[in-house]
Amino acid sequence: MKLNLFSKISIKTLLFFCFFGISLSANENIEEKVKKLTLELRCMTCQNQSVYDSDADFSNDIKNLVKNKFEEGESEYEIKKFLAERYGEYILFRPFFNYNNLFLWGFPFILLTISLFFLIFKTRKK
Amino acid sequence: MSSLIGFLSLIAATGINFVLLSSKIFINFNINKYNTLVRFSSILTFISFFSLMYAYITSDFSNFNVFQNSHTDKPLIYKISGTWGNHEGSMLLWISILSIYGFFFSFTKKIDIELKKLTLLIQSFLHLLFSFFIIFTSNPFLINSVVVTEGLGLNPILQDPGLAIHPPLLYAGYVGYSIIFSLAIASLLNKNNNEEWLYIAKKWSLVSWTCLTGGIALGSYWAYYELGWGGWWFWDPVENISLMPWIAGLALVHSLLMIRGEQVLKRWIIFLSILCFSLSIFGTFLVRSGILTSVHSFAADASRGLFILLIFFIITGFGFLVFLLKKPETSKPITLLFINKFSALIFNNILMIIATLTVLLGTIYPIIVEVLTNKRISVGAPYFNSTVIPIMIPGFLLMSIAPILSWQTNKIRSARNYVIFFILISLIIVIQSYFSKFNTWGIVGLILGSWIIFASLFAVLTSYKLNFNFRFFQKVNPHIAHIGVGIAIVGITFSSVFKNEFTYNIVEGENFKINNTDIVFDKIETTNEKNFQSLRANFLISKNKKVIGNVKAGKNYYPVSKMITTEAGIFHEWFRDVYFILGEQKDNEWLVKVHVNPFVSFIWLGVIIMVYSGLIGVSRR
């Protein structure tokens, strides 16, 4: 069937891009790492602005801190944990993937799976 | 005086709705009485709204609301928009728009009379609930107890032409769903009705979806040039709130399109109709109760929050309860074939609802967690980017092949051409981006966007006879809408993935170079405007030693409210925006941030196309 050819090719190309993307993202320099992380941190003195985007005093302190910690060789997760211990998880725009937030992260994909099964079930029955 | 007129007409309108509702129990009015009463109460609501507006225009500070939110120095347009620039006024705007919809709906012919009566009745009920809310908790017609000659002023961030018309458009979207809600409930309660109401619902859902699209786009454009953060969408709670009814409405519009395929998912359509309006009220509740932290800060009051929560609970509970108890008779058994337009639409509908529910969960999850554990968490942009976008991607994939699917059969038209075409486009994009800057999301977005654009164009060119009259545009309208989506996807991908940022510490007269553009930091100017002081840095932009334009970026200081707003300067080009933000001054040096945002104009172009095809769609049966 023609459709099969089409879908096979598109899936293959997509997979190829994904792997390519992952292998490229492995080696970033510190500045990019700082940008990536501070984009995911809340500026506590602002209204819903990220640390990266803000010029507030608080944000500049955090930017320096993050930079220092990266230079000392700490990982992104360690820095996030350090900040969350002091300011609460409120500072993280991307909630931790932990027991508490399992429902939050799992929900969309569980819902997707359920509805796919439901659809297949419905079509089979007819 | 105008306050008194306004208040009395609001009371009178409420009274009429009350009479209409109780008439259902005591006397059975005929349809003409219904029409007259609904129109009469609508007109009274308009009078109430316009008398508040009159009080704003004439700066009548004997009205407490005007005193708190207006100032004689303001230009006329902001005096007018001040009417809805505050909580009380915006709620009055809400019911005025509800009345507009009711007013026009009462002229609908070709509809079962009992169904129409029921719909108008439910509409009156909604009007009554919100009027009570206004009268008891947020009366905009309170009299100022002291005599004053000057008001306190409008929040300067709201003094902007885009934001002046943003709320009415947005509300026109939210409230428009009320008609569909009422129609859907009425169709459940009414015993003998045909499928005529679906066609009426289709029109109204297109109207409100189009208004909502325009409203959201205006708000987001405002955020782009006014907040000065360089972005245009922040997954801010208030933005999410408007996005939910938008996506759900999109699903509704698409479900209603399926009527053409002669298989009707009545139950699903009714569910979506209830959902859309519920989400709209829930959004109003979340914004007005002030339980969210947001860039768009609103004055908040807990007792009002409780009242709207109650209204939300009553309306949504009523809707879903009727839905549970009165099942619509399924007209025909539905046959889902493996791949045709119909099942593609159903699949996309499911994806859209999952996306809506994900946004809903992300928005209220912090509330749930704080109640349970007394800890506060944030659910921000990274969460939504990594959940909502992957869910939408299969939907975009389906969109790109939609034109070759047929309604009823499994056959796929001219598939080979499409496959070749798709592979060709993908190759071009991959090669092109391999030589510039590689990014996975960028590739996926670009490929999907251009697939959608080309597939829809291809369909227009091959399947229809080109003659440029109105009927032609009506016929190709769905494809045009999808082209708009494709263009917007390309714009969104480019502007978020391939943007560049530069920071400079420079003094007046210095210049810098971005790509092939020379930019001179010309000078700082300060001027006194009518209601603010402005500070602007002038940048001269030149290419090949020829000045092609200038941009002013800076800040405004509003003495009345002692607030400073950032005024970003944007140099628009077709394929990129150069976006200037003036930062702090240190000695002689100014901090200047420059963002180069490629293809932002495509986002707005895509939205304009979507709004256009929404309007064309209304005219089509």
Added chain:
Amino acid sequence: MNRLILISPLIILFVICLFVLIYLVSGKNPNKPPSALLNKDTPLFKSVSLYDDKTFINNESIKNKKVLINFFASWCTPCKVEHPLIFELANENPDLYILGFNHKDKKEDAKKYLKDDGDPYNFVGIDSDGLIALEFGVFGLPETFLINEDGKIIYKYMGPLTEKIIKDEIESLL
């Protein structure tokens, strides 16, 4: 099965309304997130005195004491507002050790401020680069912490203290 699907919107509605109702009624403030450090150990710190750059203070020095830590600065207007209340606290609770951290300030300004308005603190430590504040999760001045004898943070307040806050919330912990 079908009935379950039909009833689920109502269940979701109930759950959402319930949570939101509790949130509204419990009077939580969206602008003041609850502290993450509550009931945790005092973060490690070491600071030099404002008046004498040979005297230091660290976690050891406040062991087995009830301590009130107050972050302040001379440039912070709300700090000025709460300043007399700290005197009151000091007078009424002689056993309470009051530790002030001078946040991102110039030494001379801080000294002048404490001379003009009086110095209620048992010790004033310098936090010129804001690193101590960072350890304590402080992001807006003033902020006040209460630490018990075991070195655990038992109370935190953001913003200027008021008579009411001291009476209702702090005094019961002293």
